[in-house]
Amino acid sequence: MENIFSNSMKRNDYLSDEMLKYAKNSEVSIAVAFFTNENFLMDLINNGCSIRLLVRLGFPTDGISLRRIFEYKHKIQIKYYTSKSFHPKLYIFENDIAFLGSSNLTNAGIKSNQELNVSIDSEDILFEELKDVFEDYWEEAHVLTMEIIKEYIDIVRELNTKNTEVEKAIFTKFGNHSYPNIIRIDKNKKSKSREFEQGLLKRYQSFVQKFITLKEIYESTCLRKASQLPLRIEIDQFLNWLREEKAYGDNYKRPSINTEEIREFTIEKIKEFYNSDYEYLDTTTVNYITIMKNLGSTEDIDSINEDQLSECLLSIHAFLGQVRHNKGGRIKFVNDFINSNGMDRIKESFKYLLFCEDSYTKKITNCIYNSDYKLIKFGQSCVQELFGWANKEEVPICNERTYKSMQYLGFGKL
Structure with a gap:
């Protein structure tokens, strides 16, 4: 098994293809800054997976994609941050494998962009640390609802491509919610x-x-x-x-x-x-x-x-x-x-x-x-x-x- 994935035609090492190999009745945990690719999540769901998705609300995260995938809430839970400091790219497939690197959950990020990602086997000591990091992220994040998704779509539409104004409007509407990087999280919850x-x-x-x-x-x-x-x-x-x-x-x-x-x-x-x-x-x-x-x-x-x-x-x-x-x-x-x-x-x-x-x-x-x-x-x-x-x-x-x-x-x- 290859451990490095760069979406290279020469190496034939597309991250999306490798991740789908593990998409068989698995519990999948994903933490990314940008999300626009609901089709990949649909592939996971159609293969019997249940998903926890953690995203940042802000450009270019697509509200329409969030709305579409939210309809499958019996198979997916979604939480969010709003702060630009939230910038991970982490994919964990139950107790099998994790992928960590530069790819956001966009079509380009997992298929066509020149990215660099590594796989980490569940027997690697780093695997459990990555699971702990995700759990900390998940515990501190806010739950995404359909109401919030609709408001997010309205903000983006109203301000069109003015990214700075979109960020300000999101902070005003939903607050500047960031992961408490300096405050130590209580592990004894x-x-x-x-x-x-x-x-x-x-x-x-x-x-x-x-x-x-x-x-x-x-x-x-x-x-x-x-x-x-x-x-x-x-x-x-x-x-x-x-x-x-x-x-x-x-x-x-x-x-x-x-x-x-x-x-x-x-x-x-x-x-x-x-x-x-x-x-x-x-x-x-x-x-x-x-x-x-x-x-x-x-x-x-x-x-x-x-x-x-x-x-x-x-x-x-x-x-x-x-x-x-x-x-x-x-x-x-x-x-x-x-x-x-x-x-x-x-x-x-x-x-x-x-x-x-x-x-x-x-x-x-x-x-x-x-x-x-x-x-x-x-x-x-x-x-x-x-x-x-x-x-x-x-x-x-x-x-x-x-x-x-x-x-x-x-x-x-x-």
């Missing part, structure tokens, strides 16, 4: 965290139920490649191996199959895994021992020093994945993390996540949204992975890699 927790619970329940089936199949083979690891961790490594060796790229997109077919196909892949030279399994064993030695109890967590904590952090794949996006290498990144959060705060957050009696979805949610437990540079992927490594409830590691590998085995989209 109950409605947002509650909605996230419900979605997380639904996804975890579906995954864990299917993981239990996978575990039963795995046990039936009597093949253990790393008996020193808990079975759920070995199976997680099997799923990682699948993603790297079999389900890479878009190969994971296989249709659901029946239980017996899943069993036969999975046993075949388990045997291949057992006979493979998967070197990362040794590293996984070392990482697991490191994490459990230092985070295996509340007493262990209370007693760890910075060096021991650093070892644990660098054993978390999602945490380590952030290093390449930050200058200075591993040591600097870990030191910055510890200095930004403080040892005491990190310990309290980890103790809550791993040992509190709250439900695991509530603990994960609070470690992402609740200011009492949320850590800087320790987002959703890190929280879920650490919980999967060290929890006492035998809940498996749950992330985009495992979802895709399970889909490859025939369990369906998670």
Whole structure:
């Protein structure tokens, strides 16, 4: 899969064509400054997608296009800003992929202009950050109604092409609504965290139920490649191996199959895994021992020093994945993390996540949204992975890699 899209005839890398590949019964979130292309949104809707569209009211956003697409309000929600400072170009397709770059949602922007956009896979640590940014944008935006659309159309018509006058009239009518760039948004808003927790619970329940089936199949083979690891961790490594060796790229997109077919196909892949030279399994064993030695109890967590904590952090794949996006290498990144959060705060957050009696979805949610437990540079992927490594409830590691590998085995989209 190409990662750069410039709408070039020579490269044949049109952004619209690439995005439509993911437009199959997906939840799509779009944040753009300019909107004039309702036809693209109709293509998404006709492919079973539901849409959240975030736009700026101002030239050249087209009120007629907004009015047409608004008629499909059972499939699309629209919010808006009026400030010229709102200028993103972001397209997120559920839990699959995001596109970020220079293209507004205009016919020229996604098809013919010389633009530059990149795709970001859901396994990239940046993906969850982009989702967070969109949610912040969405939460602060105003809801677009048909009444506002009609008033916007009237303003543009009355002032014709006098762009400056249009901007002034919009501010007068609707206010200068901008994203609060300087004011820090409260991440602990109950409605947002509650909605996230419900979605997380639904996804975890579906995954864990299917993981239990996978575990039963795995046990039936009597093949253990790393008996020193808990079975759920070995199976997680099997799923990682699948993603790297079999389900890479878009190969994971296989249709659901029946239980017996899943069993036969999975046993075949388990045997291949057992006979493979998967070197990362040794590293996984070392990482697991490191994490459990230092985070295996509340007493262990209370007693760890910075060096021991650093070892644990660098054993978390999602945490380590952030290093390449930050200058200075591993040591600097870990030191910055510890200095930004403080040892005491990190310990309290980890103790809550791993040992509190709250439900695991509530603990994960609070470690992402609740200011009492949320850590800087320790987002959703890190929280879920650490919980999967060290929890006492035998809940498996749950992330985009495992979802895709399970889909490859025939369990369906998670």
